[in-house]
Amino acid sequence: MTTLSTPGPTLGVVGGGQLGRMLAEAASPLGVEVIVLDPTPDCPAAPVAREQLVGGFDDEDGIRELAERADVLTFEIELADQDLLERIGEETATPVHPKPETLRVIHDKLVQKRALADAGVPVPPFRAVETAADVREAMADYGGPVMLKARTGGYDGRGNVPVETPEEAEKALESVAGPAMVEAFVDFEREVSVIAVKGEGEHATFPLGENRHEDEILWETIVPARSSEPVAERAREVASDVLAVMEGRGVYGIELFETVDGEILLNEIAPRPHNSGHWTIEGAVSSQFEQHVRAVLGWPLGSTDLRTPTVSTNLLGDVEESRPAALANVDRVLETPGAHLHWYGKQEVRPLRKMGHVTVTERDGEGREALLERAQRLRAAVTFDVDQ
Amino acid sequence: MTTLSTPGPTLGVVGGGQLGRMLAEAASPLGVEVIVLDPTPDCPAAPVAREQLVGGFDDEDGIRELAERADVLTFEIELADQDLLERIGEETATPVHPKPETLRVIHDKLVQKRALADAGVPVPPFRAVETAADVREAMADYGGPVMLKARTGGYDGRGNVPVETPEEAEKALESVAGPAMVEAFVDFEREVSVIAVKGEGEHATFPLGENRHEDEILWETIVPARSSEPVAERAREVASDVLAVMEGRGVYGIELFETVDGEILLNEIAPRPHNSGHWTIEGAVSSQFEQHVRAVLGWPLGSTDLRTPTVSTNLLGDVEESRPAALANVDRVLETPGAHLHWYGKQEVRPLRKMGHVTVTERDGEGREALLERAQRLRAAVTFDVDQ
Numbered sequence: 001m002t003t004l005s006t007p008g009p010t011l012g013v014v015g016g017g018q019l020g021r022m023l024a025e026a027a028s029p030l031g032v033e034v035i036v037l038d039p040t041p042d043c044p045a046a047p048v049a050r051e052q053l054v055g056g057f058d059d060e061d062g063i064r065e066l067a068e069r070a071d072v073l074t075f076e077i078e079l080a081d082q083d084l085l086e087r088i089g090e091e092t093a094t095p096v097h098p099k100p101e102t103l104r105v106i107h108d109k110l111v112q113k114r115a116l117a118d119a120g121v122p123v124p125p126f127r128a129v130e131t132a133a134d135v136r137e138a139m140a141d142y143g144g145p146v147m148l149k150a151r152t153g154g155y156d157g158r159g160n161v162p163v164e165t166p167e168e169a170e171k172a173l174e175s176v177a178g179p180a181m182v183e184a185f186v187d188f189e190r191e192v193s194v195i196a197v198k199g200e201g202e203h204a205t206f207p208l209g210e211n212r213h214e215d216e217i218l219w220e221t222i223v224p225a226r227s228s229e230p231v232a233e234r235a236r237e238v239a240s241d242v243l244a245v246m247e248g249r250g251v252y253g254i255e256l257f258e259t260v261d262g263e264i265l266l267n268e269i270a271p272r273p274h275n276s277g278h279w280t281i282e283g284a285v286s287s288q289f290e291q292h293v294r295a296v297l298g299w300p301l302g303s304t305d306l307r308t309p310t311v312s313t314n315l316l317g318d319v320e321e322s323r324p325a326a327l328a329n330v331d332r333v334l335e336t337p338g339a340h341l342h343w344y345g346k347q348e349v350r351p352l353r354k355m356g357h358v359t360v361t362e363r364d365g366e367g368r369e370a371l372l373e374r375a376q377r378l379r380a381a382v383t384f385d386v387d388q
Numbered sequence: 389m390t391t392l393s394t395p396g397p398t399l400g401v402v403g404g405g406q407l408g409r410m411l412a413e414a415a416s417p418l419g420v421e422v423i424v425l426d427p428t429p430d431c432p433a434a435p436v437a438r439e440q441l442v443g444g445f446d447d448e449d450g451i452r453e454l455a456e457r458a459d460v461l462t463f464e465i466e467l468a469d470q471d472l473l474e475r476i477g478e479e480t481a482t483p484v485h486p487k488p489e490t491l492r493v494i495h496d497k498l499v500q501k502r503a504l505a506d507a508g509v510p511v512p513p514f515r516a517v518e519t520a521a522d523v524r525e526a527m528a529d530y531g532g533p534v535m536l537k538a539r540t541g542g543y544d545g546r547g548n549v550p551v552e553t554p555e556e557a558e559k560a561l562e563s564v565a566g567p568a569m570v571e572a573f574v575d576f577e578r579e580v581s582v583i584a585v586k587g588e589g590e591h592a593t594f595p596l597g598e599n600r601h602e603d604e605i606l607w608e609t610i611v612p613a614r615s616s617e618p619v620a621e622r623a624r625e626v627a628s629d630v631l632a633v634m635e636g637r638g639v640y641g642i643e644l645f646e647t648v649d650g651e652i653l654l655n656e657i658a659p660r661p662h663n664s665g666h667w668t669i670e671g672a673v674s675s676q677f678e679q680h681v682r683a684v685l686g687w688p689l690g691s692t693d694l695r696t697p698t699v700s701t702n703l704l705g706d707v708e709e710s711r712p713a714a715l716a717n718v719d720r721v722l723e724t725p726g727a728h729l730h731w732y733g734k735q736e737v738r739p740l741r742k743m744g745h746v747t748v749t750e751r752d753g754e755g756r757e758a759l760l761e762r763a764q765r766l767r768a769a770v771t772f773d774v775d776q
Contacts, residue, residue, distance in 0.1 A: 001716065002717075002718045002719050002722070003717075004714070004715045004731060005713055005715070006712075007435075007733070007735075022417075024436070028412075028413050028436045029669075029729060029730045029731065030731060031731030031733060031744070033435050047421050047438045048436050286728075299719070300722040300723040302722070303725035307695065326391050326392070327391065327392045329389050329391075330389070330391065331389045331687070331688055334682065334688040335688040337690070338673055338693075340674075341392075343392060345395070345419060347394045356419075361673070
């Protein structure tokens with residue numbers, strides 16, 4: 001049985017962006033302290049973390065100091081260096097969760113898809129490609145457009161290039177510049193995601209969320225998704241199957257396609273709390289951040305039950321050029337009952353940069369459509385695009 | 389309209405105990421930073437605050453530094469020195485909320501009761517006493533036992549001495565040692581409280597909570613209180629009347645008696661977030677801590693609506709002697725769906741010291757009685773009284 005003392009356990013987190021900040025916010029009530037390693041001085045997590053070590057995600061000295069001061073090492077960005085984490089974890093005898101091995105599998109999208117397909121997780125048709133001829137051959141075999149993906153280094157859709165016609169293959173390959181793969185385009189009804197948690201001898205999944213992307217950036221998540229009950233159940237089942245492939249405890253963001261035929265196919269996996277799970281802070285009994293803290297410490301998981309239908313909408317940088325961050329008309333959010341502001345503390349707003357999010361919970365049984373509209377109107381009422 | 393930037397506004401908080409800690413937890417999502425002043429190095433709020441200044445609540449240099457670095461000064465203990473706050477607030481042009489004038493009224497229980505009675509707030513019969521003869525005369529006039537109260541310095545029931553028979557008057561007065569008052573004993577059905585928020589040109593009250601005290605220490609709060617609807621409404625009305633007497637923005641904890649006749653009488657006021665409002669973190673749309681942040685900044689208030697029936701139970705030191713804090717069997721709390729642990733990060737457990745609390749939200753319409761029982765069983769399952 002767990003005994004809690006003061007100071008409680010310390011989490012060493014590689015990365016101190018908004019995920020690290022929300023992790024620290026969730027850790028505090030549990031008596032858990034957070035130290036983050038991030039290259040940006042005064043990173044988003046800094047004001048609420050016990051301390052920030054300033055250093056890169058692959059800064060050996062920084063990671064070693066983090067490991068020595070922490071009871072468990074974890075990361076909030078998949079850019080963390082798995083080899084370094086593995087070696088320092090072993091040298092300092094500090095457990096790393098999720099396991100660096102998982103990062104290794106996820107980092108290379110081809111390796112990832114193969115491991116998942118082998119485990120029976122449904123994935124779109126995919127294959128490695130080296131030449132434009134390979135791409136065209138895949139298009140012929142799949143009978144349509146494909147998504148060309150850099151095998152490594154992608155993030156928020158970066159490194160993904162749609163190839164609609166065979167003529168585009170060369171240019172697409174050039175822009176990816178490096179080992180690549182293609183996937184058949186999925187004719188999807190909607191994009192959905194499951195936040196899944198792997199604990200010590202147990203696992204749990206949150207209710208299905210529906211995601212609206214633009215330019216491969218997440219704009220909104222609607223929970224519960226507007227999928228049928230069997231589809232939602234199937235999605236959570238697939239997420240559980242994905243967890244079985246992942247090594248080490250923690251939260252995983254599992255992005256899925258719901259096809260027009262109601263099939264569930266895996267899209268991508270993030271081995272960390274995920275933007276499409278921010279709704280859980282207000283919308284679920286225990287948030288994805290609290291669950292990550294519990295999981296990596298080997299503590300019992302909390303309930304993933306839905307508290308109320310919820311929409312979260314990202315505060316993306318609606319500016320043409322970078323400038324000091326200032327969000328105008330915040331009162332509109334503050335005044336709205338059930339709207340919850342989450343500010344990430346980034347000093348500079350850049351085009352489409354994630355600066356914060358607003359979560360809106362359902363009022364008076366208004367229904368998801370009205371709720372979604374209300375959230376979108378709120379989002380439209382605030383802006384970074386103000387006179388400087 | 390409010391514009392939010394990075395860094396956001398800074399709150400300077402006198403006191404860095406659990407209230408300061410939960411204030412910092414609530415401030416972060418709003419982009420608000422917290423600096424606390426507290427005499428205990430590494431106080432409960434320290435791990436999540438931007439910084440702790442180490443200094444007493446009446447440390448002039450400390451308060452001045454706090455004022456210079458903050459956009460608004462506030463306090464989480466009523467022991468804050470009102471004169472110092474007022475003077476430094478003026479000298480540094482930093483607003484102080486609630487107003488030091490309010491502290492002045494609240495500090496002296498006699499002045500407090502007079503101000504409230506004058507404003508039409510219902511209070512039990514009370515009067516100043518100097519001698520044992522005064523006490524006995526009051527007992528004769530009120531027709532029963534009285535509560536003898538030190539006019540200043542009381543806290544968590546300290547300084548309150550029940551006087552059941554005229555013979556006890558001398559000894560009671562001696563134990564209070566200082567200016568005193570008496571109040572008629574209230575034959576109450578239950579003790580209840582309203583958390584009330586005074587904002588900029590608006591105010592709000594949370595649903596009525598029912599409090600169970602032992603030895604004048606709060607053990608549990610049950611929300612909604614088991615009072616009738618008209619009584620609950622009346623209590624919120626009285627709380628609004630109390631707010632009208634208070635100067636300056638912020639959260640006030642307003643403790644009330646519900647008499648056997650269903651009358652509402654004021655008991656005590658705390659000019660800060662209150663232990664009996666901790667349930668709001670999970671049980672209300674916006675917590676008392678978020679409301680305090682919004683209020684003192686002059687931002688719009690959030691919704692005080694109940695999300696779900698809730699019980700909060702304090703983790704009081706169940707030890708005979710002080711010792712390093714270690715709470716055993718925490719898994720029992722962590723495993724319970726809808727149970728939320730709040731650990732205050734105090735290094736030493738002392739008899740009946742407030743070390744944390746657990747909030748339990750209603751499941752499957754179980755009803756308040758079952759919920760309360762469940763919370764009490766949970767509380768009983770964890771203990772600080774373990775082999776050292």
